[in-house]
Amino acid sequence: MSVLEVKNLTHTYSGNTPFVNDAVSGVSFTANxxxxxxxxxxxxxxxxxxxxHLNGLLKPTSGEVFIDGENIWDNPKEIRKIRSKVGxxxxxxEYQLFEETVFADxxxxxxxxxxxxxxxxxxxxxxxxxIGVKDEYLEKSPFDLSGxxxxxxxxxxxxxMRPEVIVFDEPTAGLDPKGxxxxxxxxxxxxLATGATVIIISHSMxxxxxxxxxLIVMNKGKLEMxxxxxxxFKNGDRLRAxxxxxxxxxxxxxxxxxxxxxxxxxxxTVSRAVEVLKQIKAGGGNA
Amino acid sequence: xxRDITFGQYYESHSxxxxxxxxxxxxxxxxxxxxxFLAQNGFALGFAAASVLIIMLITKIPFKLYLKNMKAIxxxxxxxxxxxxxxxxxxxxxxxxxxxxxxxxxxxxxxFMAVRITLLIFISSALTYTTTPNDLTDAIERLLSPLKxxxxxxxxxxxxxxxxxxxxxxxTLIEEAEKIMNAQKARGADLExxxxxxxxxxxxxxxxxxxxxxxxRAYELAEAMECRCYNGGEGRTRMKQMHMAGRxxxxxxxxxxxxxxxxxxxxxx
Numbered sequence: 001m002s003v004l005e006v007k008n009l010t011h012t013y014s015g016n017t018p019f020v021n022d023a024v025s026g027v028s029f030t031a032n033x034x035x036x037x038x039x040x041x042x043x044x045x046x047x048x049x050x051x052x053h054l055n056g057l058l059k060p061t062s063g064e065v066f067i068d069g070e071n072i073w074d075n076p077k078e079i080r081k082i083r084s085k086v087g088x089x090x091x092x093x094e095y096q097l098f099e100e101t102v103f104a105d106x107x108x109x110x111x112x113x114x115x116x117x118x119x120x121x122x123x124x125x126x127x128x129x130x131i132g133v134k135d136e137y138l139e140k141s142p143f144d145l146s147g148x149x150x151x152x153x154x155x156x157x158x159x160x161m162r163p164e165v166i167v168f169d170e171p172t173a174g175l176d177p178k179g180x181x182x183x184x185x186x187x188x189x190x191x192l193a194t195g196a197t198v199i200i201i202s203h204s205m206x207x208x209x210x211x212x213x214x215l216i217v218m219n220k221g222k223l224e225m226x227x228x229x230x231x232x233f234k235n236g237d238r239l240r241a242x243x244x245x246x247x248x249x250x251x252x253x254x255x256x257x258x259x260x261x262x263x264x265x266x267x268x269t270v271s272r273a274v275e276v277l278k279q280i281k282a283g284g285g286n287a
Numbered sequence: 288x289x290r291d292i293t294f295g296q297y298y299e300s301h302s303x304x305x306x307x308x309x310x311x312x313x314x315x316x317x318x319x320x321x322x323x324f325l326a327q328n329g330f331a332l333g334f335a336a337a338s339v340l341i342i343m344l345i346t347k348i349p350f351k352l353y354l355k356n357m358k359a360i361x362x363x364x365x366x367x368x369x370x371x372x373x374x375x376x377x378x379x380x381x382x383x384x385x386x387x388x389x390x391x392x393x394x395x396x397x398x399f400m401a402v403r404i405t406l407l408i409f410i411s412s413a414l415t416y417t418t419t420p421n422d423l424t425d426a427i428e429r430l431l432s433p434l435k436x437x438x439x440x441x442x443x444x445x446x447x448x449x450x451x452x453x454x455x456x457x458x459t460l461i462e463e464a465e466k467i468m469n470a471q472k473a474r475g476a477d478l479e480x481x482x483x484x485x486x487x488x489x490x491x492x493x494x495x496x497x498x499x500x501x502x503x504r505a506y507e508l509a510e511a512m513e514c515r516c517y518n519g520g521e522g523r524t525r526m527k528q529m530h531m532a533g534r535x536x537x538x539x540x541x542x543x544x545x546x547x548x549x550x551x552x553x554x555x556x
Contacts, residue, residue, distance in 0.1 A: 057469050080477060083474075095470075097496065112476055146315065158473065226381055
């Protein structure tokens with residue numbers, strides 16, 4: 001069942017500059033309940049502009065966005081309600097923290113939705129439980145936390161609104177490997193706990209291969225591809241032509257194949273690579 | 288919406304006024320403003336107005352941009368003009384009510400004041416439209432440099448550097464503010480509706496992160512400047528040297544002619 005549908009969306013930034021061009025042009029896609037969709041594309045390909053349409057922060061120049069079958073701009077006065085249905089976590093979300101305590105900061109979103117009292121408290125505690133923010137942090141100042149912890153709290157602030165669709169703009173940017181793993185876990189745990197649809201912008205092809213079900217490939221504001229991870233990463237040449245690439249492990253297998261070793265070229269994750277190599281070993285090199 | 292704020296209104300064009308040394312432009316701005324206020328009779332003021340219009344034509348800046356600046360100052364202009372209406376000391380009484388009366392003298396005072404303020408806005412706009420903010424601060428630093436002889440050795444450079452940095456970071460801060468606003472809106476913050484007190488409260492989630500990131504930026508910038516051995520103005524040279532060229536003297540001369548014209552008309556008529 002499709003939760004989110006984008007139809008022929010075009011957005012034109014018309015600043016004072018004579019260089020008016022479409023940041024996003026004619027993009028259509030649908031997202032099903034509970035699926036993870038990755039968005040990849042070179043810098044300036046319109047990824048961030050695209051996702052700001054999903055919760056009504058930007059109004060499309062033309063085209064429509066449907067949530068649960070309803071056009072979000074049917075009633076512009078109610079656009080704030082859409083923002084609790086579609087959560088958007090910006091790049092470096094820790095820069096939006098402002099409250100005195102972690103608890104108050106996570107409560108900001110649900111409070112804006114109209115929750116209060118015990119209900120609000122339950123909501124915050126529940127969210128913290130899902131993504132593993134420890135209770136002892138709740139009374140701390142968010143500014144005393146480490147970078148990775150701040151990011152976790154900031155993400156919790158959006159998740160506490162219980163969005164049906166949650167969008168992340170490069171959620172792992174600027175984190176160390178451990179922090180990146182943590183963020184990926186948080187995202188997955190939220191999805192498992194709530195059945196939400198997840199949309200992630202990322203520059204890491206490895207992460208995408210690992211967690212995404214389908215991929216949107218953006219190029220110069222246009223939708224270049226929208227397909228399963230396998231079908232997208234099969235087109236290595238096409239990806240390279242627009243400044244992207246396939247995961248490193250896939251490149252290794254390309255090289256192996258070029259060197260005359262008979263390996264498949266649909267290896268996108270390390271675990272699959274291990275499997276394939278084990279098979280080759282067991283079969284004496286004739287996989 | 289934040290991007291609509293115009294600050295540093297430099298308008299790219301190739302005119303004599305654009306190329307004039309910014310120091311000359313600043314000095315002449317003050318000179319012309321003083322002389323506009325010295326104009327005593329209609330002929331002198333008319334001459335000043337004509338001169339300002341000619342300067343505006345030379346800048347090749349669209350006239351509507353000048354009018355845009357007028358719009359902001361219009362309430363002040365009307366207020367001053369109306370106030371002056373009642374200050375006529377002599378002349379025929381036109382209207383009289385309560386303790387107030389409007390005389391022909393008052394009307395001419397009001398018109399004079401309105402024309403003077405208009406000219407003042409036009410001529411200042413001519414400076415800001417034709418000079419980049421950086422050139423302006425450079426010029427101010429150079430013009431204030433004599434202050435170092437009275438014990439304010441570092442103050443002038445520090446002040447100019449502060450102005451340059453402040454100007455440089457305005458677009459950055461606007462961008463940052465927009466990002467934070469979007470992030471808080473995504474968390475359901477309502478910035479557009481509600482009573483005044485609610486709206487002021489709604490600014491807190493934006494101002495606090497903005498303040499924190501400004502402080503962070505300030506530290507980073509200070510460190511980056513120190514890494515490049517910045518230690519204040521002492522012994523510092525400039526990449527762009529300002530030199531008076533022939534055209535600067537022509538502009539200077541023309542302006543002196545305008546000033547002289549105003550004085551002459553004041554005395555003769």
